[in-house]
Amino acid sequence: MASKIVSFTLNGRETEVIVKPLTTLQKLLREQLGLTATKAGCKQGGCGSCTVLVDGEPMMSCLLPVEDVEGQEVTTLEGLTQNGELHAIQETFYEKFAVQCGFCTPGMVMVAKALLDRNPRPGRAEIVEALTGNYCRCTGYEPIIQAVEEAARRTNGHGV
Amino acid sequence: MTQEALKVVGQSVLRRDGMGHVTGKTIYVDDINFPDMLHLKMVRSPVPHAKIKGLDFSEAEKVPGFVRALTYQDVPKNVYTILCLIGVGPDEEPVLAEDKVLYKGEQIAAIVAETEEAAMEAVSKVRLDLEELPAVLDVEDALRPDAPILKDWGTNYFVYEGHHCRRVRFGDVEKAFEEADNIVEGRYQTSPIEHAPTETTGCVAKPEADGRVTVYTNTQALFFTLDNTALILQVPFQKLHFVGGTVGGGFGGKVDVIVEPIATLAAMKTGRPVKYKFTREEEMRVSSSRGAWRMYYKDGVMKDGRIIARKVTSYADAGAYNRHTPYAVTKHAANVAGPYRIPNVWIDGYCVYTNRQPGSAMRGFGVTPASFAIEVQMDKIAEAVGMDPWAVRFINAYRDGDIKPHQKVVEDATLIEVIQAAAELVGHELPEEFKKMKSSDREEV
């Protein structure tokens, strides 16, 4: 079985990995690179807890072979903290009790980031629409929506 | 304690684990990996009821990465029941099936392999020789005389101190039915519900140099699981070190001691860490659900809305095994008449076995299904006597000092105040007499 070398940018850093064929990005991150913020809730693309950004677009890392991200930019939750400072979304999720068990949080935060990066002033309906692919069993979603709204306000519509 | 002295009460306190969650630093069971870790996957029954005639591992053993298989013969005390810790018996659930299976998805053999993929492939290559048996899938069918018997002691129901069900007897319902102006009946059925936590059930068992085993688990019931695991593996309790922590959603679905005993055994047998984590499909189809309940109500009601008699026969679908259901039925029997003052009550609460996915705990377990039935029944009563549904509840609400059907004295009742607050919240205007009611009123109705 021939492993492949795949080069891509991970959280801003040039990265080279060796993977067995069809290894998912989720498995690479969690098991080979020790980056466990990206979760594995279903491995079916149904829960969204594995969401990462590839060239700024939300993708389900559980369905994405590593070979397919050759040359692309991958961002995970670990990459969100710039110089030790929390992203506004992380602050508001914390403050607004948008986390309970926390398992859906990484996926929610990554999608929220992707949303605010392209739409700094989303309305509530747009936030709900963006988060449709992310599943939370604890909060009832309302605190999460409010956290994203507040994050948008805090970034004054400038995006981060 | 003065207000100034209180630093936390009355304040909004941010979660201690919130920072870990938003930075992704919180550790969950699946985040724990060891370099020499093995993966455990389970061979499961494809049918609801069958005799096991044989197992053939020869093809599975050829899969590269296969390490070993475990069957019931490897388990020191294979048959257990988790509530044995509170005196419930007898033992009736096998860690790994012996001569029969009682539900689709039941654990038959464990395969341990170097990788998850190898374990899954080896599982797919285990050959099962099963003789399928007629399955009983309905609680009332299970209690018919011609139903196939599922339990070794000869019944399809849990035996409560020699009785066929949990019984509550209070007053004389039959006499009260004769005196009642109306008889109101209802049949209520709740569905099994899957907790579907975003994180699936799982654990990692790791043998330590000093001979102990550390088990990282997302169980909601850490000591309960440790104790049961020790009893199943026949080891002193102090040999096991259970590490809990963050549960990625439990809701009662992670209280059943399902993955830890076999993973710990596998770790002991191989000398290596073993991870056993449910896939999403296993979480849905195999892990305990909230058990379904069927409840029959017969109420004797007076013209003025007072319920003077309530007779309830209810059937909890425990599925194939006890798990927590015998306890749930006890709790259920204490609550199924509702928070109302009823002078004559008769309850028969059955814990029934069927060839279905075992049910177990889920939020308000035993009581939530009853609440559904009770309140719909109250609305039916309101309709039968031509009364406002709010009024029917006020008239029948229990008060401090009332005796509940299971002989407990009501203390700190707040049903009346809660209904009053609810009416205000939704903007419903209540008549004065109900606005003035208090749970502490002891006047006779």
Add this chain to the structure above:
Amino acid sequence: MTTQAYYLPQSVDEAISLLAEHGPATLVMAGGTIAMPLINEGISLPEKVVGLRQAGLNYVSRSNGTVEIGATTTLTRMLTQEEIPLLGQAAYHVGGWAIRNMGTVGGNLFAPPPAGDFAVALLALDAQVVLVGEDGQRVLPLAEFYTGFMTTALTPGELVTELRVPVPKGVTVYLKYGRRQANTPAIVSLAAHLVLDGEKVTHARLALNGVGAHPLRATRAEGVLVGSTLDETAITEAAAAAAEECEPFTDPIASEWYRRKMVNVYVRRALAQVAG
């Protein structure tokens, strides 16, 4: 069998050669939204996999009155193309943001029922599907592509490479009803394309999904509509015909009788929307 090889051909020709070389057990995937869950769960254990993302099939182009869409064009791309709004509406009802970023218009043709909602828009617009194999290329009406439950007209070694969708001349409607508001399998989904000449309907296409072995055209309902003035009687009759001619099944999402009832309700709503 743990996957031994994952190929990413750089062209259709290369993909076809790989399939010829490695045989019919080779799994073909594009976005992975259908294949990877099965592999992850251990239900599918393919030895060899061919991924089409880099085979040059990601495009949207216009050629006279037809929009040509490469098979690995993502559903997200359908949201941003302006040529045919109906395609954007249908794509919007598939999954959520990340799934649409990965799922493709070609891949969605292979989604297990009751999934596969994008195709109703294609069927309603008389789309054609282009199949390429070692022997060359053939073009089929999409309606002939589906041959049964989880079976298609694709022969071993062939690939779906393109969908050709005529730009509609009339009014189009897309509706979907599921147990949740979004990211949900269909109880029923439908697309309609009606052309009116004055008061009369001259052309009617009504495609349904979730109510049969595969996405299908409600041809009897269409027959009722053509020549009608889309009045109350025609709408009622067409909705009833659609409900009768579809073949829904019972699954954990919804029962057969409920699906059939909802066909009537939603066809009626769609036609009422067209009638304005």
